[in-house]
Amino acid sequence: MSGFAAVDVIAAKRDRQVLTDAQIDWTISSYTAGEVAEEQMSALLMAILLNGMTPGEIARWTAAMIASGIRLDLSGVGRPTVDKHSTGGVGDKISLPLAPLVAACGAAVPQLSGRGLGHTGGTLDKMESISGWTAGLSPAAMIRQLSDVGAVICAASADLAPADRKLYALRDVTATVESIPMIAASIMSKKIAEGTDALVLDVKVGSGAFMKSVDRARELARTMVDLGAAHDVRVSALLTDMSTPLGVAVGNAMEVAESVEVLAGGGPPDVVELTISLAREMVGLAGLDVDPAEVLASGAAMDSWRAMIAAQGGDPDFVLPRPKERHVVTAAADGVVTALDAHAVGVASWRLGAGRARKEDPIQAAAGVLCLAKPGAAVVVGQPLFELHTDTPERFDQALADLDGALHIAAPGTAVPHRVLVIDAVRG
Structure with missing residues (x-):
């Protein structure tokens, strides 16, 4: 592919033109090969953020990112394949719990996951507590x-959508992360390249999520569902609440412990509810006639979890690491908790050492x-x-500052609306 110049592609999008398929293919392949400079791609990303893309442009951009690497063939697995992707939360x-549950329902779940950055945790970081x-x-x-x-939970191969790896890092440092076309292309290029037959998206909405408004979340969900259809992957999306943290635990090892509680038939009600809601969506797309709630209650999902851990070198009877230091915050008044800000809790957990500011941070x-x-x-004084x-108690002061005002307590007897966990569904 020749005959293009990066400056012309940038100018076209700057002037709100629709990029041609050939322009998009050339841009992605040339950038991946190091032939388009970082400053030029930065300018193009900003033009896309400001001026948007048509559905056709987004589909072609995604296809070009898929074509930058390999596409896995899962046809020999012997089960219908279905994956889940969350846009990230606290x-x-x-x-x-979801991957082994859906496996116990009869599907195969290729859960290619990532690490945490900032206030949202990473699935691989949690699993490495084992x-x-x-x-x-x-x-x-x-x-x-x-x-x-x-079921498998593992890191994505570097050969899957390598263009996305470069673009993801560049978006992070050029204030272009919020671009819905780029978010959708990033997520869907990796998921389509992994070779799954079907995909369920958990699009988070609220203070602890990337998408703060339902309208923006719905737009992202619709864009990704349509991208799936364009690439012959069955996709549906649930919009779910992330104004309050999921469950009780926020932090890697303690979240593993909470997940095991769910698999054992206990765990926080919201974690159980969302796990079953997503599992039902997944088995439906996979064409399986089974109720995940019954499978969870049977103990079969726990068996799948233990087999999955052992297959990847882990000890199914693991003892999780414990912190060297603990600090308890208590209620200053009687009353009813009316709100708990997910973002503040996520930032506090990150400050304590559960997350990282840079990819290389421990x-x-x-x-x-x-x-x-x-x-x-209801709480009392x-x-x-x-x-x-934490293992480093000098981190407590900043984490406590982050949590100041995160939890609101109203007068005793104050009515608190029921939390609606699954806000909406977007399907093809």
Whole structure:
């Protein structure tokens, strides 16, 4: 592909023109090859952020990103394949119980996951709290595990949509992360390249989510569902609440512990509800006639979890790391909890060592926040509201500052509206 200049492509989008298929193909392949300069792609990303893209442009951009690497063939797995992707939230450990649950329902779940950055946690960081467990699997090993166990949670191969890896890093440092066309293309290029037959999207809405408004979340969901249709992948999306953290635990090891509670038949009601809602959507797209709630109650999902951990070198009877230091925040007055800000809790957990500011930063497996009083709970003076965990106690002061005002307590007897966890569904 020749005959194009980056400056002409930038000018076209600057002037609100629709990029041609050939322009898009050339741009992605040339940027991936290092032939389009970072400053030129930065300018194009900003033009796209400001002027948008048509559905046709987004579909072609996504296709070009897929074509920058390999596309896995999962046809030999022997089960229908279906995956889930979350746009990220606080306390969002749903992938951990969900993958083995859907596997126990008869599907294969190729859960290619990432690490956390900022206030939202990463699935791989959580799983690496488990002794011996490894995130790195070859495509062949991943396919074998899907056939044998039905579920895998692992790191994506560097050969899948390598254009996205470069673009993702560039968007982060050029204030262009918010572009819906780029978010949709980033997510869908990786998921389509992984070879799954079907995909369920968990699009988070609220203070702890990337999308703060339902309208923006719905636009992103519709864009991604349409991208799936353009690439012959069955896709549906649930818009789910992220104004309050999911569950009680926010932090890597403690979120693993909470996930195991769910698989054992317990766990926080909101985590159980969302796990089952997403599982029902997934098994429906996979064409399976089974109720995930019954499968969860049977213990079969726990068996799948243990098999999945063992297959990746982990100890199914693992003992999770514990923090060296703890600090408890108590209620200053009697009353009812009316709100708990997910973003503030996520930032506090990050400050304590559960997250990272840069990709190369280390994390503390045992760090995080336990949210001991959720909206609707009645509390009395001196009752624990938060328990902070870290190995480095000098982090407490900043985390406490982040949590100041995060939890609102109203007068005793105040009515608190029921939390609607699944706000809407977007389907093809």
